[in-house]
Amino acid sequence: QVQIVESGGGLVQAGGSRRLSCLAEGLTFSSYLMGWFRQAPGKEREFVAAIRWTGDTGDYADSTKGRFTISRDNAKNTVDLQMNSLKPEDTAVYYCAAMRGLFGEPSAAAYYDYWGRGTQVTVSS
Numbered sequence: 001q002v003q004i005v006e007s008g009g010g011l012v013q014a015g016g017s018r019r020l021s022c023l024a025e026g027l028t029f030s031s032y033l034m035g036w037f038r039q040a041p042g043k044e045r046e047f048v049a050a051i052r053w054t055g056d057t058g059d060y061a062d063s064t065k066g067r068f069t070i071s072r073d074n075a076k077n078t079v080d081l082q083m084n085s086l087k088p089e090d091t092a093v094y095y096c097a098a099m100r101g102l103f104g105e106p107s108a109a110a111y112y113d114y115w116g117r118g119t120q121v122t123v124s125s
Helices: none
Strands: 003-007 010-013 018-025 032-039 046-051 058-060 068-073 078-083 092-100 119-124
Touching: 003 092, 018 032, 018 092, 018 119, 032 068, 032 078, 046 068, 046 078, 058 068
Parallel strands: 010 119
Antiparallel strands: 003 018, 018 078, 032 046, 032 092, 046 058, 068 078, 092 119
C-alpha cells in the first residue's frame, strides 16, 4: 500500500525559511516523478515544484522560482522542499504527490497517482 506523508509545516514569519519533507513508501520511489502542490483557503490547488527521478533538475512555478528548492533522496524515499524568503501569500496546505511514468506534465495535478494528506504552512506578516 502506497503511503505519502508530509512533515515540516508550521508557523513562520515573512522573510523566513521552512523545510518540508515527504516520505513515500510502498512504491518504487526512483520510478516516480515527485511534486509539491499547495492549496490556500478558497483557492484551487496549484503547482509548486516537481523533480524527476534523476534528481538533477527541478520544475518550479513562477511564484516559487528562485525562492524554493526541491530535492530528493532515492535511497531514503524522500523529497524535500526548501522554502526561503517566505511571503504571506505562501500560506497554504502543502501536498506531496507521486507521478508514475515519464510523460505526464509535472505541473498538472491530474497526472499524479498518489497524494499525501498535506501539511499546513502559515506565513505571518
